[in-house]
Amino acid sequence: MSSRRQRSYSRDRSRSPEHDRSRGRSRSRSLDVPIPAGASPISESDYFLRSDEFRVWLKDEKHKYFDELSSDKARKYFRKFVKAWNRGKLPKSLYSGDISQPASSQTGYKWSFTSKTSRADNDALRAAREEVGAATYHRSSRSESGPSAASASGRIQGPTLPSQSDITLAREAADESHVAERDYERKRKRKEDKERLEEVVGPKEVGREGMLEKKRAKRETDRAFREKGDDGLDMDDSTLMGGGDSFRERIARRDAARQRFEKRGGATDEKVAAARERADAIRQKEKTTMDMFMQMAKEKFG
Known part of the structure; x- marks a missing residue:
C-alpha cells in the first residue's frame, strides 16, 4: 500500500513541472491580449487621465452618471473599467479616443440652455475646453502617469459642466x-x-x-x-400754612389735569361707541349675506 502511494507521488512530481509551465503559458497568453487601436494598458493611477472614457463607459455600460456617484463608488467602478480596458473588452471608440459626446449627455442634470445651442456654439465650447485643458491638465497628467500618458492618444481633458452638488455648494x-x-x-x-x-x-x-x-x-x-445747618428747611409761614401763590398754582394745575383726563375719557368713549357701531353694521351685513345664500341653496336643492 505504501509503495503504491509512493509511485503515485512520484508520478505527480514528474508531471507537476510540465503542468505548471502549461498553466504559466495560459496565464501569460491571457495577460498578452492585444488592446484595440494600439492603445496602452492603464492602471488605477490613470483615474483623471481617462475620466472622459470612464464617464462614457459608466453611462453606456452601467447606466450611471459620474456626477451622481460618491468618490468611493467612482473609484470602485474605475477598477472594473481598468480590468475591462486591459482585457480589450471595451468598444473601439474608447480606445481610439473618438468619444465626441456633448457634456450634457454625461450628467443627469438637465440644463435649460442645452436645447438652444447650435453646432457653432458646440464647436466653440469644445475649442475652449481644449485650450483650458492644454493650459491646466496636460503637463500634470504627463508627470503623474509617466509612460502611460506618453503613449496615449494625445487627447486632453477639459473642464466639464458643474454638477448639481457644485451648484448647491x-x-x-x-x-x-x-x-x-x-x-x-x-x-x-x-x-x-x-x-x-x-x-x-x-x-x-x-x-x-x-x-x-x-x-x-x-x-x-x-x-x-x-452746610445748611440744623435749622431744617427754610420755609415761610405762608408755605407752612398752605397759603401763597405756589399753593394756588398747584390747585389750578390739579384742576386742569382733571379736566384733561375727563376730556380724554369722553373721547375714548366716543371711539368705543363708533367701533361698536361699525362692528354691528358688519355683523348685520354678514347675516344678510348668509340669509341670501341659504335662500338660494334652498331654492336650488329644495
Missing part, C-alpha cells in the same frame, strides 16, 4: 456670505451709533474711575446738606 456659499455681510453691517451701524452718543453726552465712566466719580458726587451732596 455655490448657493450655500453665497447665502453664508450674505449673512456675514449683513452681520458686519449691523455691528458697524451699532458702533457708529455708540460713537455718536458718546460725542453728545461723553463717554461713560467704567471700573474704578466710575466708582470714584459716584463717591465724589455723594460727598458733594452730603456737604451741601450739612
